[in-house]
Amino acid sequence: MVLTLDETAWLKIRGMNKHFGGVSALKGVDLDIHSGEVHGLVGANGAGKSTLIRCLAGVIIADGGEVQIGGETKTIDSPRDSADLGFAFIHQELNLIPQFNSLQNILLGAPKVKRAGFVDWKASRRMAAAAAQRIGVDFNLERPVRELSVAERWLVMIAKALAHEATLIAMDEPTASLSVKESERLFKIINDLAEDGVAILYVSHRLEEVLDLSSRITVFRDGMVVETAPRERWDKKSLVNCIVGYEIQTESRPVYRLRSDDQFPVFEAKNVSRASAVSDVSLKVFSGEILGLGGVVGSGRSEFVRLAFGADQIDSGSFEVQGRPYRAKSVQDAIKSGIGLVPEERRSEGLLLDKSVMFNMNITVLRSLRSVAALPFMSEKLKKERANTIIEKLSIKTNSLSTPVGSLSGGNQQKVLIGHWLTPGIKVLFLDEPTKGVDVGAREEIYREIRDLAATGVGIVLVSSESEELVKLCDRVIVLRQGSIAGELIGDGISEGRIIEMGFGIVDADQRSES
Amino acid sequence: MTSNVVDTTSHLRAEEARLARRHRIVTRLLLFVARYGTLILLAGMIVFFGVKAPSFFLTVSNFENVLNSASLVAIVAAGLTLTLVVGEFDLSVGYSTSFSGVVVVCFMSYYNIPLVFSLILVMICGTGVGVVNGLLVTKVRINAVIATLGVGTILGGLEYIFAPTPIVNGIPASFTKISLGRAFLTVPNPVWVMCFVLIILWIVLNKTDLGLRMQAVGGNIEAARLAGIRVDRVKLFAFAAAGACAALTGFLLSSLLGSGTIGAGDGYLLQAFAAVFLGSATLRNGEFHIFGTLVGVLIICLGFNGLSIINAPTAAQPIFEGISLVLAVGLSTVAQRYANTIPVGSQSKK
Numbered sequence: 114m115v116l117t118l119d120e121t122a123w124l125k126i127r128g129m130n131k132h133f134g135g136v137s138a139l140k141g142v143d144l145d146i147h148s149g150e151v152h153g154l155v156g157a158n159g160a161g162k163s164t165l166i167r168c169l170a171g172v173i174i175a176d177g178g179e180v181q182i183g184g185e186t187k188t189i190d191s192p193r194d195s196a197d198l199g200f201a202f203i204h205q206e207l208n209l210i211p212q213f214n215s216l217q218n219i220l221l222g223a224p225k226v227k228r229a230g231f232v233d234w235k236a237s238r239r240m241a242a243a244a245a246q247r248i249g250v251d252f253n254l255e256r257p258v259r260e261l262s263v264a265e266r267w268l269v270m271i272a273k274a275l276a277h278e279a280t281l282i283a284m285d286e287p288t289a290s291l292s293v294k295e296s297e298r299l300f301k302i303i304n305d306l307a308e309d310g311v312a313i314l315y316v317s318h319r320l321e322e323v324l325d326l327s328s329r330i331t332v333f334r335d336g337m338v339v340e341t342a343p344r345e346r347w348d349k350k351s352l353v354n355c356i357v358g359y360e361i362q363t364e365s366r367p368v369y370r371l372r373s374d375d376q377f378p379v380f381e382a383k384n385v386s387r388a389s390a391v392s393d394v395s396l397k398v399f400s401g402e403i404l405g406l407g408g409v410v411g412s413g414r415s416e417f418v419r420l421a422f423g424a425d426q427i428d429s430g431s432f433e434v435q436g437r438p439y440r441a442k443s444v445q446d447a448i449k450s451g452i453g454l455v456p457e458e459r460r461s462e463g464l465l466l467d468k469s470v471m472f473n474m475n476i477t478v479l480r481s482l483r484s485v486a487a488l489p490f491m492s493e494k495l496k497k498e499r500a501n502t503i504i505e506k507l508s509i510k511t512n513s514l515s516t517p518v519g520s521l522s523g524g525n526q527q528k529v530l531i532g533h534w535l536t537p538g539i540k541v542l543f544l545d546e547p548t549k550g551v552d553v554g555a556r557e558e559i560y561r562e563i564r565d566l567a568a569t570g571v572g573i574v575l576v577s578s579e580s581e582e583l584v585k586l587c588d589r590v591i592v593l594r595q596g597s598i599a600g601e602l603i604g605d606g607i608s609e610g611r612i613i614e615m616g617f618g619i620v621d622a623d624q625r626s627e628s
Numbered sequence: 629m630t631s632n633v634v635d636t637t638s639h640l641r642a643e644e645a646r647l648a649r650r651h652r653i654v655t656r657l658l659l660f661v662a663r664y665g666t667l668i669l670l671a672g673m674i675v676f677f678g679v680k681a682p683s684f685f686l687t688v689s690n691f692e693n694v695l696n697s698a699s700l701v702a703i704v705a706a707g708l709t710l711t712l713v714v715g716e717f718d719l720s721v722g723y724s725t726s727f728s729g730v731v732v733v734c735f736m737s738y739y740n741i742p743l744v745f746s747l748i749l750v751m752i753c754g755t756g757v758g759v760v761n762g763l764l765v766t767k768v769r770i771n772a773v774i775a776t777l778g779v780g781t782i783l784g785g786l787e788y789i790f791a792p793t794p795i796v797n798g799i800p801a802s803f804t805k806i807s808l809g810r811a812f813l814t815v816p817n818p819v820w821v822m823c824f825v826l827i828i829l830w831i832v833l834n835k836t837d838l839g840l841r842m843q844a845v846g847g848n849i850e851a852a853r854l855a856g857i858r859v860d861r862v863k864l865f866a867f868a869a870a871g872a873c874a875a876l877t878g879f880l881l882s883s884l885l886g887s888g889t890i891g892a893g894d895g896y897l898l899q900a901f902a903a904v905f906l907g908s909a910t911l912r913n914g915e916f917h918i919f920g921t922l923v924g925v926l927i928i929c930l931g932f933n934g935l936s937i938i939n940a941p942t943a944a945q946p947i948f949e950g951i952s953l954v955l956a957v958g959l960s961t962v963a964q965r966y967a968n969t970i971p972v973g974s975q976s977k978k
Contacts, residue, residue: 422854424853424854444853444854444855444856445856445858447856448856454854456854461848461850461851462848462850462851462854463851463854464848464851465843465844465847465848465851465852466847466848467847467913467915468843468844468847472840472843472844475840476840476841476844476851476852476855476857477855477856479837479840479841480837482837483837489836489837489838490831490835490836491835491836491837491840533855
């Protein structure tokens with residue numbers, strides 16, 4: 114780990130720390146940013162790039178460390194502080210007010226031209242228009258932003274940053290929803306801005322772009338800066354190696370369980386597409402196997418499992434369970450066919466936080482817990498029996514059945530969600546980031562439960578941003594990239610390096626790992 | 629020098645701990661007030677009015693009177709509770725009550741439809757109004773406040789078509805006897821009807837899978853959807869039930885008044901809302917439930933009754949109603965907020 118810190122840099126970040134609960138998201142990050150440079154930030158999901166950006170933006174407040182500009186220490190306790198320092202941030206969800214036009218959006222919160230204490234709107238608008246012109250905006254600035262394309266909205270955001278006299282603009286995955294042509298235009302603007310002395314922090318999973326644009330690149334891993342080096346010192350392979358880290362432990366993993374006589378998949382997706390999120394994905398899941406879905410954030414993994422579960426609507430394609438197609442338009446049909454989903458956002462999409470453990474556990478199977486099938490009355494006995502069985506099976510730690518589920522630990526909450534689907538009819542279970550925010554101990558228990566479920570013949574689809582987890586658990590891994598399948602790894606062929614290479618779209622991934 | 633610094637920090641730390649402790653105590657106290665405040669208020673009101681006017685307030689006939697008027701509010705409020713449980717609103721219940729009251733009298737005096745059939749018809753009408761509300765909210769996706777306010781206002785207008793002036797003629801005596809009679813145990817009939825409706829709705833909400841679905845939808849609509857619950861249908865049912873309850877109240881109200889009078893039940897809207905919100909702060913942390921609603925109704929009706937007994941000025945009633953509504957919503961919000969700030973571990977362990 115060679116870090117050359119430049120004390121003459123314009124913006125210096127020193128020893129920045131941030132904890133979320135017991136998890137360290139940033140561990141003493143040092144970073145120099147020069148005026149007029151495009152600085153690429155790369156790293157795997159959860160490596161700390163976004164946390165650093167959010168600390169700079171004042172959206173979250175760092176636990177320790179300092180930010181110096183021109184040798185002077187600054188505090189960033191709120192988004193206002195950050196804006197006052199001349200920092201601007203452009204995230205994927207653009208912060209624009211849809212019904213305002215571009216000029217109004219650009220001027221929102223920007224310093225305005227004043228005359229005798231009153232805002233001179235005419236001059237202010239001229240200033241906004243000038244900012245837009247500077248980046249070559251060619252559309253009508255009087256149009257409401259909701260009518261603009263995503264690329265045009267990006268331009269509005271950049272103009273807004275300029276109107277705020279930004280000296281640092283951080284961009285998070287700017288090209289995620291742009292076409293090739295639109296991206297190129299953006300790159301040109303970025304280069305122009307840098308030439309004018311604006312510092313650009315460019316966060317992206319698309320390594321080619323980062324290599325094309327940046328003058329220096331910093332790699333993050335596990336909340337730390339691994340290396341900062343000038344562009345010339347990097348190529349794609351060295352970046353990936355650095356992102357993954359050299360010490361990849363290969364733990365003993367179960368033997369690939371797919372048997373040759375398994376010709377009939379328990380679940381099959383055929384040419385599934387939805388808008389720009391998922392395009393033409395076909396895959397099979399066999400009974401008793403654990404299929405991993407890898408890829409970077411935004412590669413369409415969560416989107417795909419939500420489609421398969423009927424939570425979102427597909428544009429085209431079809432799904433089958435044991436060879437029988439089901440309507441992928443309703444969650445009810447998916448459940449009836451034997452599909453379950455443990456969603457990614459467990460607190461907002463999965464749990465009724467104020468309700469009891471028992472209530473939560475039983476909501477997917479209410480009808481089967483009636484005293485008499487034909488009458489709508491619930492059997493207290495069956496409710497308790499089922500809840501107790503699952504608590505025991507998943508060793509959920511709770512004071513009682515009536516404890517509100519929101520007061521359980523993350524791991525136990527996750528187990529309650531998995532418990533939803535411990536029903537006799539379950540055939541395929543989709544798990545979206547099941548160990549997100551779960552402590553190490555509970556993690557192992559969840560892994561064990563996933564293996565046990567697979568052993569009973571359930572087909573498991575595991576979405577995870579942690580390649581380590583995929584390597585450890587999966588019989589097969591399919592890696593998605595920009596909405597379509599980038600490749601498939603089977604059995605011993607699964608490794609963290611290859612999952613990440615495929616996720617980042619390294620062309621010669623296959624040859625590399627074979628040699 | 630250094631020990632001095634240490635002293636200061638330890639002092640600061642002690643101060644911090646003291647503040648934290650005080651904060652915890654205040655939080656607990658607020659939570660207690662929020663959860664039991666309504667029951668204390670109810671008891672306090674009985675004591676207050678009892679002391680002020682013992683010979684009038686504390687009599688069997690007066691309590692019967694209170695219960696009688698409470699029963700109508702309670703039926704409307706119970707229906708309203710269901711819509712709030714699923715996380716929606718129904719502002720049409722008051723108008724719907726008035727409308728049903730007018731329409732049922734129309735059926736009997738204009739069209740000579742027998743009493744029982746009139747009741748059935750008006751229940752169907754009321755349920756239909758609820759279904760319309762529900763469809764507007766779930767399928768057209770209009771905000772419930774707007775949709776139900778619109779539907780309610782339309783109903784208010786329709787009343788004029790049916791009964792430009794109060795209908796008093798041609799009402800069968802058997803109809804007026806319903807609200808005034810005591811079919812069983814010398815308890816007024818409306819009170820029996822109220823008990824019946826409350827028990828049914830309590831069972832629906834707590835003992836049936838439909839009720840648990842309703843609670844799930846209100847608790848976290850996305851989680852409910854991903855658990856395979858047909859969210860729209862559940863909401864539709866809640867609106868339909870609220871409409872049916874309003875219709876039943878309208879029926880009883882007209883029977884009590886002996887006429888079909890425009891706007892007779894409009895005032896039930898605010899009373900029912902105040903009651904439901906008072907109820908949500910009763911024993912639970914801002915969760916709507918039938919028993920709480922009953923407590924809320926009793927507070928409101930006892931308040932009205934007591935105020936008129938102690939000869940409070942006319943202005944006192946609407947002021948009391950307004951205060952109780954704001955107080956109710958405030959208590960319910962506070963209960964919810966503080967329930968979330970108390971670390972749950974400390975509730976059970978310490």
